[in-house]
Amino acid sequence: MTTESQRGPILVVHGGAGSLPCDEDRKAYLEGVQGALSAGVARLADSAAEAVCAAVQWLECETITNAGRGAALATDGSAILDAGFMDGITRRYGGVTGVRRCMTPVLLARRLSEDGDYGRFVGAPESDLLPELFGVDSCDPEALVTERARRIFSERQQRTEDRQDGPWLDTVGAVAVDAQGHLAAAVSTGGMSCKRSGRIGDSPVVGGGYWADNRTGACVTTGVGEVLMRQGTARRCVQLLADGLDPAEAAARSLGEVVDYEGDRRGTSGLILLTADGRVLLDHNTAEMSGGWMRLDGQAEISATWSR
Numbered sequence: 001m002t003t004e005s006q007r008g009p010i011l012v013v014h015g016g017a018g019s020l021p022c023d024e025d026r027k028a029y030l031e032g033v034q035g036a037l038s039a040g041v042a043r044l045a046d047s048a049a050e051a052v053c054a055a056v057q058w059l060e061c062e063t064i065t066n067a068g069r070g071a072a073l074a075t076d077g078s079a080i081l082d083a084g085f086m087d088g089i090t091r092r093y094g095g096v097t098g099v100r101r102c103m104t105p106v107l108l109a110r111r112l113s114e115d116g117d118y119g120r121f122v123g124a125p126e127s128d129l130l131p132e133l134f135g136v137d138s139c140d141p142e143a144l145v146t147e148r149a150r151r152i153f154s155e156r157q158q159r160t161e162d163r164q165d166g167p168w169l170d171t172v173g174a175v176a177v178d179a180q181g182h183l184a185a186a187v188s189t190g191g192m193s194c195k196r197s198g199r200i201g202d203s204p205v206v207g208g209g210y211w212a213d214n215r216t217g218a219c220v221t222t223g224v225g226e227v228l229m230r231q232g233t234a235r236r237c238v239q240l241l242a243d244g245l246d247p248a249e250a251a252a253r254s255l256g257e258v259v260d261y262e263g264d265r266r267g268t269s270g271l272i273l274l275t276a277d278g279r280v281l282l283d284h285n286t287a288e289m290s291g292g293w294m295r296l297d298g299q300a301e302i303s304a305t306w307s308r
Helices: 021-043 048-061 105-113 126-134 147-157 225-231 231-242 247-262
Strands: 011-020 081-087 093-099 119-122 172-179 183-189 210-213 217-223 270-273 280-284 288-295 300-303
Touching: 011 021, 011 048, 011 217, 011 270, 021 048, 021 172, 021 288, 021 300, 048 081, 048 105, 048 183, 048 210, 081 105, 081 119, 093 105, 093 126, 105 119, 105 126, 105 183, 105 210, 119 126, 126 172, 172 217, 172 270, 183 210, 183 217, 210 231, 217 225, 217 231, 225 231, 225 247, 231 247, 247 270, 247 280, 280 288
Parallel strands: 093 119
Antiparallel strands: 011 172, 011 288, 081 093, 081 183, 172 183, 210 217, 217 270, 270 280, 288 300
């Protein structure tokens, strides 16, 4: 997915990279992405920051995505959530991990970005104190767990091979540029299915899972967090733009470096990239990736998946 350079507000959303087993799931992801774009664009006139958080919050409340309510379950059968946010004006960021009592951790990440000179990262158990501290709605941990999530968790527990196979895409995210030329990025996830409690992926880690810089662009990633963190893939992709590469080249090189260091594992990552002048690129080395973009005038491109 690409767009031509066109200055002006635009929001880009993805619902994750991976594979889906049936057209029914693809339709559900398409509806989720479309809803997130509409929710985010409704706030895009306010700011890019408001737009990306509204879009990701929508996906956190969808039960089909691996974020918020309905997210993949950890080894103890609970939903343990991560999220990140970055403002391209100041490059302040917020990252939160180990969230068990909030359906919309992206809002916690946003508040954290405002609560320090540079940004903040907060992990469990302190993260569960944040909803009340920041005035964000909290919930009972069981409210995050759906019957669909329990079923998939049970199926994967019985497997002896890769537990990441099956009907789930990964991290959700959004990037945007507003009328003032300000960029922002936001991500949210339930992490790997059957992950160990305490595991931290790329979503709350600045540079690995998200990056925004008004001078150049914004990027969010999805995939195997341990590799994306090691490579600093989101920041790397934006830096390649600053080095003079076009968006397609920057994305291809960033994802290529992930594969180079992953050894024999293939097809595990994806990203969305937005340049400061409004060009959009979605790229992935997985079987599928859901996403789309929308402008204030309603012009949009939305698809449940792009297959390479």
